[in-house]
Amino acid sequence: MWGVYEGLVPAGFPGPVPAQAPPEAAAAGEGDAEGAVEADAGVCESSVALTVLDAETLFRPAHRAPSGGWRKAVHNATFGLVRPGESAVEVERRERVAVVKTPLSGGHHRIAVLSLKGGVGKTTTTAALGATLASLRGDRVIAVDANPDRGTLADKVRSETATSIRDLLNDRxxxxxxxxxxxxxxxxxxxxxILASDLDPAVSEAFSDxxxxxxxxxxxxFYSIALTDCGTGLLHSAMRAVLALADQIVLVSPPSLDGARSASATLDWLRAHGHAALVRDAVVVLSMVRRDNRxxxxxxxxxxxxxxxxxxxxRVPFDPHLEQGGEVDLRALxxxxxxxxxxxxAVLAEAFARTR
Structure with a gap:
């Protein structure tokens, strides 16, 4: 064995003291000794292959403290000595967050949020969905107000600029x-x-394909994900470009008969005008804009x-914070x-990894 490591020992370093060979080993032939050296070398190589230095093998899995309920109370009361573990709801929430963080395969993804009926929570859905994506992911997310009339998407955040989408086009x-x-x-x-629409309705009508x-x-x-808050019409010029460029659509509907019929008619129109693929991949949001579903x-x-x-x-349940119609703050939901x-x-992010 010493011959195997001899070249690795500095000069002057004392070698190992040979162990006394047992009688049967002394009687063994020279070929057996060479085979033993080769076997030992093989064992050494196998050992090196097994001791990989990575985080999974060197670190113990971190304990996840419960985020709420009686599990959190017990965990805090015992200073972490008693660990009830995560509930099924917490595990599901963590798995969803992991899906939301799915990397984009194409570098940019466009999501159009639309509804033919006004007052159903389309703009609120755009803002809350965009805020969720932006807060959980590390890349940039933008929401664009493409309403041909004066849109209200800019009202969902605190204004930092008086400029609009028209100003951006003029300075492109x-x-x-x-x-x-x-x-x-x-x-x-x-x-x-958020990129706001034009404040002047006479100008915003000129927003074209x-x-x-x-x-x-x-x-x-500059942005990985772009959400478009569409108008309530499907025939204006900009809408043609929105549908042509969209990777996915989100159709918002209230839990009412007329609202559901309007949403279903939207799907019919899209399918009849060459957007069957968008319909198959669409996500419908049942938005509970009223306190009670009466x-x-x-x-x-x-x-x-x-x-x-x-x-x-x-389904998005009713929420008093969203009913106010002001700025959308995820912490207040x-x-x-x-x-x-x-x-x-997470449902939308399932498409992020698809190869275009």
Whole structure:
């Protein structure tokens, strides 16, 4: 064995004291000794292959403290000595967050949020979904107000600029860096940025197919995910570009008969005008904009109807914070509402890894 390591020992370093060979070993032939050396060397190589230095083998799994309920109370009361572990709800929430963080395969992803019926929570859904994505991911997320009339998306964050999407188009020749385009957006605490629509309705009506395509060309250089808050019409010029460039659509519907019929008619129109792929991959949001669902609609059957036509359906419960119609702050939402938007973000993020 010493011959194997002889070249690795510095000069003058004392070698190992040979062990007294047992009688049967002394009687063994020279060929047996060579075989033993080779066997020992093989064992040494195998040992090296097994002792890989990485985090998974060297560190013990970190204990996750419960986030709420009686498990958190017991954990805190015993200073962590008693560890009840995570509940099934916490495990599911953590798994959803991991899906939301799925890396983008194409470098940029466009999500169009639309509804033919006003007052159903479309703009609120855009802001809350964008805030959820921006708060859980490390890349940049922007929401664009493409409403042909005066949109209200800018009201969902604290304004940091008086500029609009039209100002960005007028100054597009001077957009070279992220800091240049950041001057035209307002940023929420969640890190979601919003690009406002024109304040003058007479000007905003001129927002065209070409204008929207140019805005998309600009923002895809600096943002990974772009959400578009669409108007309530499907026939205006910008809407053609929105649907042509969208990777996914989110269709918002209230839990009412007329709202559901309007949403279903939207899917029919999209399918009939060459957007069948978007319909199959669409996600329908049943938005509980009112405190109580007094319409008498069977929500389970309504969800089943859309689930048969689209990829997924997500229910967003009523939330007093969203009812105010002001700035959207994820921290002010009820836990069930935050979980619903996390679920929505996770469903959409399932498509992030697809190869285009």
């Amino acid at each position: 020749a001077r957009i070279y860096r992220y800091a240049d385009i950041r001057a035209f957006t307002s940023q929420a605490p969640s890190r979601l940025e 070409a204008d929207y395509r140019e805005v998309c060309r600009l923002i895809e250089r 319409s008498g609609v069977d929500l389970d059957r309504l969800q089943q109807h859309f689930a048969e036509r689209c990829r997924a359906v997500v 009820r836990p069930a509402t935050r979980d619903a938007y996390t679920e929505l973000a």
